[in-house]
Amino acid sequence: MHEISLVQGLVQQLHELAAENQATKIISVTMEIGPLCGVVVDSFRFGFDIISAEDALTRGAQLLVEVPSVRYTCSACGNVQELAEARPDCCPACQETTLFSEGGEDLILRQVEME
Numbered sequence: 001m002h003e004i005s006l007v008q009g010l011v012q013q014l015h016e017l018a019a020e021n022q023a024t025k026i027i028s029v030t031m032e033i034g035p036l037c038g039v040v041v042d043s044f045r046f047g048f049d050i051i052s053a054e055d056a057l058t059r060g061a062q063l064l065v066e067v068p069s070v071r072y073t074c075s076a077c078g079n080v081q082e083l084a085e086a087r088p089d090c091c092p093a094c095q096e097t098t099l100f101s102e103g104g105e106d107l108i109l110r111q112v113e114m115e
Contacts, residue, residue, distance in 0.1 A: 003039055006107065007047035011058055013109065018057055023114035026052075028062040030111040034070070034104035035084060041065055070104035 014026050029048075033039050045063060052058035069084040074091035075098040081088065090097045 003043040004047045004051070006039065007044060007051050010048070010109065011051055011055055014058060014112065017112055018114055021114060024057070025115050026058045026061040027113040027115060028064060028111075029058075029109070029113075030064040030066065032066045032068060032106060032108040032110050034068055034106045035086070036070060036101060036104040037107045039107055041067065066110065068104055068106075071102040072099045073102070074099055 010029070010031075014029065018024070018026065031044075033041055033044060045065065048063045052061050052063075067084050069082040070087070072081045072083065072088060073079070074094060074096050076096035077091060077094045079091050079093040081092070087101065088099065091099060
């Protein structure tokens, strides 16, 4: 489960941000996790819950996750769909299976609330 190593990196980044801002407590963390970035949101949440509970800076911090939509364009008819869920099997307009995706590949730290 590579989500654990991603959470460990996040906690390290939170320590750096806290030090830069003379903060002693992380209250909340907002992450954008794109549906195509290869991260399982539930596993990321689980890892955050476990790792943050073991760290004085992040203990009790709330993790907020935003899942952006992905823009899928049909290669045959140009139909465009925006979905935040799994990739569609085919174009709803013409049933073509070749769809080009745009967006949804990022894992971004959006906001940190600290004191």
